[in-house]
Amino acid sequence: MKRGLLPAIFPLLFLLPACGGEAPFAPSASANPWKDDYRSVAWMESYRAWGTYNVHDPSCKKFGDYYYMYSTDAIFAENRQAAREHGVPLGYIQVRRSKDLVSWEFLGWAFPAIPDEAVQWVRSHANGKGATNIWAPYITRHNGVYRLYFCVSAFGKKASYIGMAESLSPQGPWTQKGCVVKTNGESAMNAIDPSIVVDRESGRWWMHYGSFFGGLYCVELDPETGLTATPSDLGHLIARRASYRTDNLEAPEIIYHPTLKKYYLFYSYDPLMTTYNIRVARSDKPEGPFVDFFGQDVSDTTNNFPILTAPYQFDGHPGWAGTGHCSVIRQESGDFFMLHQARLSPHNVMMVLHVRQLLFTPDGWPVASPERYAGGRRQQRFGKADLAGEWEVMRIAEPAKERRLEAGQVRWGEETLKNAEWSLSSRAVLTKWGRVKGKGKGKGKGRWRFSGKHQTMNLTLDGETIENIFVLPGHDWEREQETILLCGLDSRGCTFWGKRIK
Numbered sequence: 001m002k003r004g005l006l007p008a009i010f011p012l013l014f015l016l017p018a019c020g021g022e023a024p025f026a027p028s029a030s031a032n033p034w035k036d037d038y039r040s041v042a043w044m045e046s047y048r049a050w051g052t053y054n055v056h057d058p059s060c061k062k063f064g065d066y067y068y069m070y071s072t073d074a075i076f077a078e079n080r081q082a083a084r085e086h087g088v089p090l091g092y093i094q095v096r097r098s099k100d101l102v103s104w105e106f107l108g109w110a111f112p113a114i115p116d117e118a119v120q121w122v123r124s125h126a127n128g129k130g131a132t133n134i135w136a137p138y139i140t141r142h143n144g145v146y147r148l149y150f151c152v153s154a155f156g157k158k159a160s161y162i163g164m165a166e167s168l169s170p171q172g173p174w175t176q177k178g179c180v181v182k183t184n185g186e187s188a189m190n191a192i193d194p195s196i197v198v199d200r201e202s203g204r205w206w207m208h209y210g211s212f213f214g215g216l217y218c219v220e221l222d223p224e225t226g227l228t229a230t231p232s233d234l235g236h237l238i239a240r241r242a243s244y245r246t247d248n249l250e251a252p253e254i255i256y257h258p259t260l261k262k263y264y265l266f267y268s269y270d271p272l273m274t275t276y277n278i279r280v281a282r283s284d285k286p287e288g289p290f291v292d293f294f295g296q297d298v299s300d301t302t303n304n305f306p307i308l309t310a311p312y313q314f315d316g317h318p319g320w321a322g323t324g325h326c327s328v329i330r331q332e333s334g335d336f337f338m339l340h341q342a343r344l345s346p347h348n349v350m351m352v353l354h355v356r357q358l359l360f361t362p363d364g365w366p367v368a369s370p371e372r373y374a375g376g377r378r379q380q381r382f383g384k385a386d387l388a389g390e391w392e393v394m395r396i397a398e399p400a401k402e403r404r405l406e407a408g409q410v411r412w413g414e415e416t417l418k419n420a421e422w423s424l425s426s427r428a429v430l431t432k433w434g435r436v437k438g439k440g441k442g443k444g445k446g447r448w449r450f451s452g453k454h455q456t457m458n459l460t461l462d463g464e465t466i467e468n469i470f471v472l473p474g475h476d477w478e479r480e481q482e483t484i485l486l487c488g489l490d491s492r493g494c495t496f497w498g499k500r501i502k
Helices: 044-049 081-085 116-124
Strands: 059-063 066-071 094-098 105-109 135-142 145-153 158-169 174-183 193-196 207-210 213-220 237-241 248-255 263-269 278-281 305-308 319-332 336-344 351-360 366-368 391-396 423-430 433-438 446-449 456-461 464-476 479-487 495-500
Touching: 044 081, 059 135, 059 319, 066 135, 094 135, 116 158, 116 174, 135 193, 145 207, 145 319, 193 248, 207 248, 207 319, 207 495, 213 248, 237 263, 263 319, 278 391, 305 366, 305 495, 319 351, 351 464, 366 479, 433 456, 456 479, 464 495
Parallel strands: 278 319
Antiparallel strands: 059 066, 066 094, 094 105, 135 145, 145 158, 158 174, 193 207, 207 213, 213 237, 248 263, 263 278, 278 305, 319 336, 336 351, 351 366, 391 423, 391 495, 423 433, 433 446, 446 456, 456 464, 464 479, 479 495
């Protein structure tokens, strides 16, 4: 049988109801947990309402009953005078917590000031500039002690410092323990964006860090101190882009998958205010080497796949840019979630937290849900009849770009996305006979086949087959309804997204 075609018996099965005689699934109305445009609560005195707002470079872990999230203190509508009047500190790591990954309580700021040692190091190597904010925190715990790693830097320079503070509570207060790594203009790398993983066999600790200044590096830590195992060690190269002197690469997040027994390195490409997008590589060892979807070593100068997120726009919404810098968590159930920042278009200055369910294909590659997590049904199973209807589908492809960048970023005032930088959706109708028909701006036709046992779909459209597409329940934020979602990877390592709209 040719791939993507159905045997004669399958059309008969599509006539059957979803299960047990029940009517086939139809999308149903459901309000969004929050509005995406948060100008009404953007002011300094409203900071307690910033639950999912002003989130930048998140790091999340679950401690006890709560998920705690720490992030760079980047604020839309920041006003330093108003902040002083209302007693709001600026620049010292935002802290939140949640019990369900949906409703987030803003707790305040982690530190009362930027550590003097970090300020002195950065400014002494950046002509007296920089060190005005704390960037890209990372949270972990060792023997009951919480460790908060953080970065202080100067924009566009390698004058950077990763420090670490400890506390007996995830809410602090925090005691500074010193410098982990620091870099200057002579360094091959940039001391920014830390992420830590423990070798499941040896117990050795490894920190991944870096940016487009030389790529991503990995250095061993002493688990007892939380600092480098060898003083002044800066580690070894693990990832770099093809045009690494101009194209942005940053924000490593390293995790371990206990079932697949692989270490996954997530990282972000391109400017954070526009075409920011998330890639992933994997390894048998936490210190690498890491390979991509095609088996390429990501320390080589080749752009790598798969690509999990990129700027996208579903119908009925202005769209999202800056979909990068992720944190990945694994729940006690074994489910994985990815938390990342995103910027509301068209101006791309409001920063909103996105939480997406993360699934792993039979080949062991992660793929992210097309819609943000909003609670609700996660274990619901579907039948073939549930999938017949009208869908909005999208391919998350590498964004086209012809931008003049500065330090890997777009220049201020040039953050509006251009047409070629979007991933846009099209319409398709899945018939109960297993056919696919393009609708409106949709391209053409094809066939689909569903596995109820695995809750996956094989889809052939315009001659291309995408196998093992996950079928899962989810929330349609653009239409404010509960629906069915699709997510998978094509043969090029590009994410395929879909959602049933009728």
